[in-house]
Amino acid sequence: MSLPVQLLWLIPALPLLAAGIGSLTPRSGRGLASGAAIVAMAISFLLSCGALATALAQPAAHLVHNFAWFDLGGSAVRLGWLLDPLTAFMCVMVTFVGTLIFIFSTGYLHEDANFTRFFCFLSLFAAAMLGLLVANSLLLLFICWELVGLASYLLIGFWFHKPSAAAAAKKAFITTRIGDLGLLLGMLWLYDSTGSLLFYDGGQGVLEATALGGLVAQTTIGGLAVSTAIGLLIFCGAIGKSGQFPLHVWLPDAMEGPTPVSALIHAATMVAAGVFLVARVYPLMSADQGLAHVPVHALTVVAAIGAITALLGALIAVAQSDIKRVLAFSTVSQLGYMMLALGVGSWVAAIFHLLTHAFFKALLFLGSGSVIHAAHHEQDIRRLGGLRGPMRATFATFAIGMMALAGVPFLFSGFWSKEAILHAAHNWDVSHLPLYAGLAAVVLTAFYMTRLVAETFFGSPRSEEASHAHENSAVMTVPLILLAVCAVLLGFLGTPAYPWLQARLEGHTEVHGHPIFEGAGLLMLSIVLVAVGIGSGWALYGRRPRANANALDPIEGRLPGLFAVLRARFGFDELYAATVGRLNTAMAALSDGLDRYVWDAAVRFLAALGEFGGVVNREADEDVLNGGFDATNDRLRGTARSYSAAQTGGAHGYLRTVAVGFVLLVLIVMLGGGV
Numbered sequence: 001m002s003l004p005v006q007l008l009w010l011i012p013a014l015p016l017l018a019a020g021i022g023s024l025t026p027r028s029g030r031g032l033a034s035g036a037a038i039v040a041m042a043i044s045f046l047l048s049c050g051a052l053a054t055a056l057a058q059p060a061a062h063l064v065h066n067f068a069w070f071d072l073g074g075s076a077v078r079l080g081w082l083l084d085p086l087t088a089f090m091c092v093m094v095t096f097v098g099t100l101i102f103i104f105s106t107g108y109l110h111e112d113a114n115f116t117r118f119f120c121f122l123s124l125f126a127a128a129m130l131g132l133l134v135a136n137s138l139l140l141l142f143i144c145w146e147l148v149g150l151a152s153y154l155l156i157g158f159w160f161h162k163p164s165a166a167a168a169a170k171k172a173f174i175t176t177r178i179g180d181l182g183l184l185l186g187m188l189w190l191y192d193s194t195g196s197l198l199f200y201d202g203g204q205g206v207l208e209a210t211a212l213g214g215l216v217a218q219t220t221i222g223g224l225a226v227s228t229a230i231g232l233l234i235f236c237g238a239i240g241k242s243g244q245f246p247l248h249v250w251l252p253d254a255m256e257g258p259t260p261v262s263a264l265i266h267a268a269t270m271v272a273a274g275v276f277l278v279a280r281v282y283p284l285m286s287a288d289q290g291l292a293h294v295p296v297h298a299l300t301v302v303a304a305i306g307a308i309t310a311l312l313g314a315l316i317a318v319a320q321s322d323i324k325r326v327l328a329f330s331t332v333s334q335l336g337y338m339m340l341a342l343g344v345g346s347w348v349a350a351i352f353h354l355l356t357h358a359f360f361k362a363l364l365f366l367g368s369g370s371v372i373h374a375a376h377h378e379q380d381i382r383r384l385g386g387l388r389g390p391m392r393a394t395f396a397t398f399a400i401g402m403m404a405l406a407g408v409p410f411l412f413s414g415f416w417s418k419e420a421i422l423h424a425a426h427n428w429d430v431s432h433l434p435l436y437a438g439l440a441a442v443v444l445t446a447f448y449m450t451r452l453v454a455e456t457f458f459g460s461p462r463s464e465e466a467s468h469a470h471e472n473s474a475v476m477t478v479p480l481i482l483l484a485v486c487a488v489l490l491g492f493l494g495t496p497a498y499p500w501l502q503a504r505l506e507g508h509t510e511v512h513g514h515p516i517f518e519g520a521g522l523l524m525l526s527i528v529l530v531a532v533g534i535g536s537g538w539a540l541y542g543r544r545p546r547a548n549a550n551a552l553d554p555i556e557g558r559l560p561g562l563f564a565v566l567r568a569r570f571g572f573d574e575l576y577a578a579t580v581g582r583l584n585t586a587m588a589a590l591s592d593g594l595d596r597y598v599w600d601a602a603v604r605f606l607a608a609l610g611e612f613g614g615v616v617n618r619e620a621d622e623d624v625l626n627g628g629f630d631a632t633n634d635r636l637r638g639t640a641r642s643y644s645a646a647q648t649g650g651a652h653g654y655l656r657t658v659a660v661g662f663v664l665l666v667l668i669v670m671l672g673g674g675v
Contacts, residue, residue: 003047003050022117022120041102059084080137086276101263101267109258126264131147138190149176152176156172156265168253168256171249179240179247181236186232196211199281223293224296243335245305259324259372259373266362268358304433307434310441321380356414357414362483371469376465383465384456387461399457407526423522442529449537450534451537455546499512
């Protein structure tokens, strides 16, 4: 079965239709809302498989279908769909993982009063992410990008009656908007420079040679190539969405939403969008690589941000006690790995890790949800413990996810994708600092994941909630089992001996492998670091389990200052509150003062001036103009009245007047003559 590119829009359209159905479904229609969402995602998965078959038939081609959205003057705004192996693999991952998360949600949110609204938001989230993946236009991608942000706001704050959830939703929305502003500016600059936002358009797209050549040839401030400047602005959007330093602070707080939301955000949708965006515009990001005179290259910045984030997230995860926050900072770290891979020139390794990470991170978050649901919503690992016996299926699948994330060789998918990134960093001729950061994160990842498993599942229950925990129903455990199988098998699609996935992503039909132990020194070092991390984690937390919930953490007992700094997340939230937050508050106060005492006073003065002018105008009109005109009229009217009184119309009266006048005239003449 294959899916032509002209029908690619059906993949996001079906979840969008399910969201519409959910929005119109009353609270009593729980089965309709969840059923529509799950069926829509399942059909989208089948369509994505068809799209993958179409893409793999021509892996080197960028199949597009462009169309006019609306006319704008003498031109038209054009959008389009794009199908290539990158799009197809991402769509298959999002729909498959999303379907399992949707199924898991029916059990996890079974008692929630807003069950139908939850599935409406989930479907909108999935539809926006899928629309982003199939877009052949940066404008369409940006529209779906913002819809992803909206859906995440609605889902993180789903339990809006909790002040912490409402605050986390606002924090996520505002923080990601900061990065999105950079993306918007980059998009506008790109359109101004090329006259298009289509990625591929018969040689005229912004990712094709003609446009890229023009962007590289232009320079801006400091000799920076325009392609570099636009690429860095677009990367700002990826920093926000994918929780990279310094905009990583929203991602851990997103745990305030229901656990399936956390799984969807951290595995298949929102955070994956940033990595996908950089991979999609990779020709633009790498266009300046051959320019020696450029002061900084876009990919060098990406590598630096990725390395810092990978190490930072892993360090903070070591000291967290909330089961979901440990996994959240783990996601921050793993996304840093992906950005590191993009920066050192291997977008294929980044996407390979993105795909494997989606499965084992969804597994870990849903596994944590299973624990939380069974332990009556207890999330503090210090108050758990002893769950290995009563929750065997959850423990087994969670352990598989832990080993995949830690990079246990050679069975688990995370090992192969992580090694691909480390080898790409080793081969980067600019610097080995990203490699060292990646290696440090390897041992830390193995350590904190061992700590998490030991504290949660081993020892004895340390709270009433943990002592009464039991395994959940099949609707929650079956998705865990399927994800665990994928967390093992998916890695074998990209082993060095047979890198089938990488070859298809690069557009090759033939697979050329090399011996697994090529670069054996780095491989063995990585394996040793994983062993050190797991061994030290087990020695501190597994061999001597915590006696009670109030017992001191082993690291806190030995290094209290360092542990406090890590637990406080290096104080980034407090730092932002003391700087950006206070500046924002001061600017708000200044704006309020200007509005109240300057602009409002000016408006009131102008209003009073207008009122005074109106009074003067009224007085001049009524007393001077109207009064003088009325007086003149009155005098004319009196004169006319007197004159009209003399006009009686009687002939005798007129003759009498004439006679009197004649007599007077004779008298005057006679008197005058006598004189």
